[in-house]
Amino acid sequence: MKKTEYEELIERSVDLIKSNVEKTLPSFSFYTGIVLGSGLGELAEKVENAVSISFRDIPGLAVSTVEGHKGAFVIGRLYNKNVILMQGRVHFYEGYEMQLVVLPIRIMARLGIKHLLLTNSAGGIGEENVPGSFMVLTDHISSFVPSPLIGENYEKFGPRFPDMSEIYNHDIAEKIYNKGNESGLKVTKGVYLQTTGPQYETPTEIRFYKMIGADAIGMSTAVEAITARHAGVTVNGISCITNFAAGLSDTKLSHEEVKNAADRVSDDFKKLVRIYLEEVL
Numbered sequence: 001m002k003k004t005e006y007e008e009l010i011e012r013s014v015d016l017i018k019s020n021v022e023k024t025l026p027s028f029s030f031y032t033g034i035v036l037g038s039g040l041g042e043l044a045e046k047v048e049n050a051v052s053i054s055f056r057d058i059p060g061l062a063v064s065t066v067e068g069h070k071g072a073f074v075i076g077r078l079y080n081k082n083v084i085l086m087q088g089r090v091h092f093y094e095g096y097e098m099q100l101v102v103l104p105i106r107i108m109a110r111l112g113i114k115h116l117l118l119t120n121s122a123g124g125i126g127e128e129n130v131p132g133s134f135m136v137l138t139d140h141i142s143s144f145v146p147s148p149l150i151g152e153n154y155e156k157f158g159p160r161f162p163d164m165s166e167i168y169n170h171d172i173a174e175k176i177y178n179k180g181n182e183s184g185l186k187v188t189k190g191v192y193l194q195t196t197g198p199q200y201e202t203p204t205e206i207r208f209y210k211m212i213g214a215d216a217i218g219m220s221t222a223v224e225a226i227t228a229r230h231a232g233v234t235v236n237g238i239s240c241i242t243n244f245a246a247g248l249s250d251t252k253l254s255h256e257e258v259k260n261a262a263d264r265v266s267d268d269f270k271k272l273v274r275i276y277l278e279e280v281l
Contacts, residue, residue, distance in 0.1 A: 037120035109231035123245035126215035137237030142222035158230040190215025194222035
């Protein structure tokens with residue numbers, strides 16, 4: 001997609017969302033964006049005065065084909081903060097070019113969000129990252145997927161060569177970690193690694209990823225974080241650990257297992273997001 005076409009697509013999408021929101025929420029300011037990962041979309045039901053816009057109703061947006069990813073923006077008030085939620089996401093493995101995968105992030109950035117919380121369901125590699133726990137992202141490894149910044153640079157968003165030495169805001173991550181554990185949740189900290197998928201990893205690959213410093217693994221998030229940081233948005237991430245990675249247990253991996261595990265801890269996840277919005281920001 002040519003640069004001008006892509007920029008026009010972003011601006012048309014921003015205008016469409018603003019016009020829909022203005023009808024219900026006049027003078028709404030977009031402050032925090034949250035991307036809800038596999039099995040975590042139920043949180044959108046808690047948004048007050050919600051305006052929901054399906055990705056299908058925004059011309060040019062990619063549509064999720066994965067169960068558990070509804071594919072909609074939900075805008076309103078959540079835990080006393082103005083939010084725009086992505087109820088589900090699209091993935092590189094669905095066959096979309098990377099520019100379309102991260103397009104919703106660029107749209108949220110142009111809408112004016114200051115903070116972005118990325119969530120996902122992930123396989124645990126580190127010993128503390130057991131199913132049912134949550135890992136606050138301190139860094140990531142994106143070397144196994146194409147960079148979302150390849151191609152012409154979009155000066156409206158950021159520089160050609162953006163610094164990535166602190167992708168996930170350290171101070172906010174520490175607060176989520178501390179307050180989450182104080183509230184009785186099992187919260188760890190660690191490095192997330194993104195692969196392309198859609199196949200799950202082999203046991204040998206997991207051993208390799210552990211050797212290079214990964215604590216959890218999934219098929220999203222890192223490219224979204226890069227895109228948001230390029231645009232100057234403050235980013236944080238939380239992985240819901242739904243399973244042990246390949247070779248670390250006798251259980252065969254499946255999307256159904258991931259979704260069911262995420263559903264079982266959805267109340268704890270909502271609690272952690274409430275802490276992020278009410279006590280951290």
